[in-house]
Amino acid sequence: MAARKQHINPDVLVWAMKQAGMSRGQLATEVDTDPFTVETWMNGDDSPGLTQLRLIAKSLRRPTSLFFLSRVPSQQPVQTSFRNPIGSRGVRSLSSEERAEIRLAQRRQKIAVWAAEKVEEHLPVRLPRRLKSPESTAQSVQSWLRWDVQDQVRSSKSAVTKLVRRSLEDQGIMIIQLSMNSDACRGFSIYSETIPLIAYNSTSHVAAARTFTILHELGHLLSHEQAVCDQPDDAEERWCDRFAAAFLIPEPHLLAYMEKYLKVAHVENDDVESVRRISNRYGASFQCVALRLIDLGLAGWQLYRAVSANPLEVDGPAFGGEPQTTHLVRMREYGVTYPRLLLAARDRGKLHDLDARKYLNVNGEQLERLQQRIAEEV
The missing domain is CATH 1.10.260.40 (lambda repressor-like DNA-binding domains)
Structure with missing residues (x-):
């Protein structure tokens, strides 16, 4: 038949x-x-x-x-700042996986904006004004976040990622973690006056690279950018790279560290060991360190090529930690901003409990555990 x-x-x-x-x-x-x-x-x-x-x-x-459907859906085009995988060159098209993740992120962002309007407590995010230089903009953002470099240098690389993510979430930015193919983009951002969104890809990327991606995407948000950026070598991408590196590695701190511990005023083209030590100091990726040294005139581009050609950076082994139950996995995926808004809408009778579970992909017990954990995080 x-x-x-x-x-x-x-x-x-x-x-x-x-x-x-x-x-x-x-x-x-x-x-x-x-x-x-x-x-x-x-x-x-x-x-x-x-x-x-x-x-x-x-x-x-x-x-x-x-x-x-009787006709093609009316839908806004995908408008994002898009960060390419490491090593990509020139223009490339978004893959079907990337397009699907962007659409899903847009839907979640719309749900979060709706919830924020219903609870009437979430104020529009007031991003700092983007200044002419990445350096001055990084200093402004550090002040905005009340960022303490001393806390940063005392933390592991994975802890720095969490500090950056949580500091931005405290300001109302929505940050989600994706698990796309390792060849997919490293991250993207979607601007909104109410809830700007940053997404980063966790697959096959070390913690320090994720931190750099989050800050790079923040650089795009500061300019309210909504264009697809698929040219990794353009001026906008370089600006955001320089901003992220300047945020993580402040010049005075770096110079003092190099003088006291490295005993050098300039890093040689093949000195990957110094890159590693600076990387461990600031929780920054090897490539971020090389970019920062070059930007400050403390190294040449050969160092960046040496670092890129020798992917020696790995995360240290993880010891202990909590069992990764569903509600903790959802917090890692969705962050705090998205579930916090949905839970607030539910508690005020604006969102049905079943819808809250559906949007957060949890059952009733997991939803309550998620709410309890978010309350502990605040």
């Missing part, structure tokens, strides 16, 4: 494929058919069966109901 055809809207299929950056050949491979068959679905000459439709929906990360 032939599979029953599902009479989808071909225009919606074409739109969803374009949004996901998926070609006919790629979708054909995902659905286990041939490009000609996909072409017949796209032009309306034929329709997929139910099993095929489910595979299409899964591949494009869309609900099956979407494909039965």
